[in-house]
Amino acid sequence: MRLAIMITVLLALAGATRAFDLGTEAGPKPVVDVPINVPGDRQGGDTILDAMPITIPGEDTGSTAGYGDDYDEVCPYTGSTSPDVVYTVTPAVDVVVDVDMLGSTFDTKIYVYDDELNLLACNDDYYADYVSRIEELALVGGTDHYIVVDGYGGDFGDYVITISAFEPCEITHWPWFVDEGEPPLTIDYEDTWNGGCNTDPENPPFQPGHGHAIDGVSGFYLYQGSSRRDTDWFEFVLPQDGYPVYAEAEVESYLFELGPADCGSVDVVQSVVIEECSEGTLWLTGTPGSTVWLWFGPTTFSAPDGSDVYEYDYWIHFGWFPSATENQSWSEIKALFR
Numbered sequence: 477m478r479l480a481i482m483i484t485v486l487l488a489l490a491g492a493t494r495a496f497d498l499g500t501e502a503g504p505k506p507v508v509d510v511p512i513n514v515p516g517d518r519q520g521g522d523t524i525l526d527a528m529p530i531t532i533p534g535e536d537t538g539s540t541a542g543y544g545d546d547y548d549e550v551c552p553y554t555g556s557t558s559p560d561v562v563y564t565v566t567p568a569v570d571v572v573v574d575v576d577m578l579g580s581t582f583d584t585k586i587y588v589y590d591d592e593l594n595l596l597a598c599n600d601d602y603y604a605d606y607v608s609r610i611e612e613l614a615l616v617g618g619t620d621h622y623i624v625v626d627g628y629g630g631d632f633g634d635y636v637i638t639i640s641a642f643e644p645c646e647i648t649h650w651p652w653f654v655d656e657g658e659p660p661l662t663i664d665y666e667d668t669w670n671g672g673c674n675t676d677p678e679n680p681p682f683q684p685g686h687g688h689a690i691d692g693v694s695g696f697y698l699y700q701g702s703s704r705r706d707t708d709w710f711e712f713v714l715p716q717d718g719y720p721v722y723a724e725a726e727v728e729s730y731l732f733e734l735g736p737a738d739c740g741s742v743d744v745v746q747s748v749v750i751e752e753c754s755e756g757t758l759w760l761t762g763t764p765g766s767t768v769w770l771w772f773g774p775t776t777f778s779a780p781d782g783s784d785v786y787e788y789d790y791w792i793h794f795g796w797f798p799s800a801t802e803n804q805s806w807s808e809i810k811a812l813f814r
Contacts, residue, residue: 560624611780649791656708723790
């Protein structure tokens with residue numbers, strides 16, 4: 477059984493404190509109070525029976541204060557006592573969309589049902605501030621779909637909902653990169669491949685780093701009914717002080733430098749967020765010849781579309797990319813291969 481270490485490190489980012497977790501499962505979230513039924517302006521419908529229409533693309537703002545608590549789904553938390561608001565969307569043709577709550581001021585949850593009230597997707601925490609987003613959701617043309625804006629626990633407040641056509645993200649695959657080799661993710665996946673301290677704290681398995689450029693796969697899977705994420709751990713010997721590690725991914729991910737190299741006390745030394753289909757870089761400093769641990773994995777614990785199994789591509793490159801003798805930026809080098 478895959479072990480989920482719950483190591484939380486507090487780092488100061490942009491003047492705020494942010495917690496990083498190296499494990500595979502989501503830990504407990506802060507408990508919030510049940511809201512008082514405060515009268516408020518009514519934007520979406522109170523239930524599916526009086527759902528408010530919204531278009532594609534479309535956006536609406538409002539507050540969940542004053543609505544009833546009618547819906548709840550596990551994604552991955554349940555037990556919500558928050559008021560919820562309902563929208564309906566009926567695309568003219570089959571379409572794939574993103575549903576985004578970015579800009580909302582509370583800990584949101586969102587669910588999407590079809591016209592027979594089958595759950596199509598749900599999400600609790602996509603962003604670091606616990607705001608939700610569902611990606612790559614397929615909707616059937618000419619059919620009603622219901623979007624529920626809810627909150628975690630008893631949380632409620634002002635929300636922003638945006639629906640837009642899904643734009644696929646495809647990263648660059650380089651011909652000289654080595655395949656990571658991890659087996660496909662499945663329901664109840666037993667991870668024994670480069671899972672580091674999450675797999676076996678006594679003899680943690682790592683992927684070798686220095687001298688390699690790796691095409692990898694990460695993602696999410698259901699294990700005994702709970703959502704987990706795949707975390708990949710790398711180990712290499714630092715060749716020099718001042719050494720770059722580059723990465724790109726199809727889903728927002730973290731790249732961490734860890735230390736010390738001990739599962740019993742490992743912490744995050746530094747981090748970078750790899751935005752969707754954007755490159756990120758960690759600059760490693762230290763004594764040449766010292767052992768470095770790196771961690772790669774999703775920033776969240778459940779799939780962006782709420783599915784039971786979800787895989788996405790990434791790559792990680794240790795050291796400088798090959799370039800011409802004249803000075804060129806990495807973006808200029810990359811452009812040569814497009």
